[in-house]
Amino acid sequence: YTAKRRHGGVSGYDPSMDHSDTDRLTLQSELRRGIERGELVVLYQPKVDVTTRLPCGAEALVRWQHPARGLLSPDVFIPLAEDSGLIDLVTVEVLDQALAQIRRWEDLGHELPVSVNIPARSLTDATFPGVVDAALVQHGVRPGLLTLEITESAMIADLLRAGETLNELRKLGVKISIDDFGTGYSSIAHLRDMPPHELKIDRSFVMKMSENSRDESIVRAVVDLAKNLRLRVVAEGVETESALRTLGDLGCHEAQGYHISRPVPAAELTDWLSKSDIAISAA
Numbered sequence: 547y548t549a550k551r552r553h554g555g556v557s558g559y560d561p562s563m564d565h566s567d568t569d570r571l572t573l574q575s576e577l578r579r580g581i582e583r584g585e586l587v588v589l590y591q592p593k594v595d596v597t598t599r600l601p602c603g604a605e606a607l608v609r610w611q612h613p614a615r616g617l618l619s620p621d622v623f624i625p626l627a628e629d630s631g632l633i634d635l636v637t638v639e640v641l642d643q644a645l646a647q648i649r650r651w652e653d654l655g656h657e658l659p660v661s662v663n664i665p666a667r668s669l670t671d672a673t674f675p676g677v678v679d680a681a682l683v684q685h686g687v688r689p690g691l692l693t694l695e696i697t698e699s700a701m702i703a704d705l706l707r708a709g710e711t712l713n714e715l716r717k718l719g720v721k722i723s724i725d726d727f728g729t730g731y732s733s734i735a736h737l738r739d740m741p742p743h744e745l746k747i748d749r750s751f752v753m754k755m756s757e758n759s760r761d762e763s764i765v766r767a768v769v770d771l772a773k774n775l776r777l778r779v780v781a782e783g784v785e786t787e788s789a790l791r792t793l794g795d796l797g798c799h800e801a802q803g804y805h806i807s808r809p810v811p812a813a814e815l816t817d818w819l820s821k822s823d824i825a826i827s828a829a
């Protein structure tokens with residue numbers, strides 16, 4: 547039953563396509579080999595301080611440079627990796643590349659905090675804090691320069707265990723951010739039971755803020771919630787000058803999005819950092 551799909555235009559590679567089991571298995575085994583061969587590429591999307599508009603951090607975003615299918619988006623292979631357990635290899639690889647990059651930036655005189663995406667499931671793995679600690683030591687990076695953005699794409703089965711892991715990570719000194727806040731399985735109860743350092747407002751609320759007053763109300767509410775809890779708050783999906791201004795009015799701390807920059811290779815961000823008394827202009 548796979549024949550139809552297998553000949554049905556693999557090059558177009560639509561992530562929303564319902565892949566057959568065979569396709570998924572093929573891609574999974576290719577991913578394992580791809581990781582070993584160094585095919586994962588990490589891009590960096592800068593964040594700016596909303597008030598000064600100067601760069602204040604970056605998010606590490608993975609891509610897969612597939613030898614035949616081209617540059618694949620994480621939306622294509624992260625879900626596959628999560629289903630197969632390969633996600634741990636992806637996490638370690640991205641963490642390693644991101645820490646090496648923080649180190650390089652520090653050596654150039656730029657102290658830039660970097661965020662790495664972590665599936666919530668890693669929090670049920672008791673060995674995870676040790677992995678992070680070892681990587682920090684190996685690269686000689688101060689823990690405070692690393693933020694872990696936790697995404698909940700599924701319910702965390704063992705909340706008690708997750709809480710313990712989070713505590714150990716906090717003790718290491720790394721920062722914890724709740725990614726895509728307001729969507730999926732992220733819950734306000736977690737802010738009480740497992741307090742993070744930062745909330746990241748999902749881009750679906752931020753992108754249409756200026757057209758949709760309900761979206762703006764939600765963003766305002768999340769910014770207020772974060773500030774009342776003394777948390778940092780970041781808006782992602784900032785695509786327009788007007789959104790950036792609104793975020794300033796609402797008192798949001800940090801902004802990330804295409805209006806500021808797309809995800810770019812590290813070298814491109816280095817160029818910006820070296821001219822980094824240059825704020826993005828209020829066009």
Ligand code: C2E
Nearest residue numbers: 607608620621624640663664665783784785802803804809
């Ligand atoms: P995310 O962590 O919420 O990352 C933000 C996504 O929004 C990125 O997509 C980014 O390119 C995109 N984005 C940024 N600014 C804008 C904007 O102004 N407008 C729009 N429309 N989009 C914007 P990307 O890089 O395709 O990553 C998608 C998701 O894949 C991420 O969402 C994250 O959940 C996951 N992901 C990416 N890298 C990793 C990784 O290394 N490990 C894991 N586990 N997941 C990752």
Ligand code: MG
Nearest residue numbers: 605663695725
């Ligand atoms: Mg993220």
Ligand code: MG
Nearest residue numbers: 725726748782
């Ligand atoms: Mg996000």
Ligand code: MG
Nearest residue numbers: 697725726749
């Ligand atoms: Mg997301």
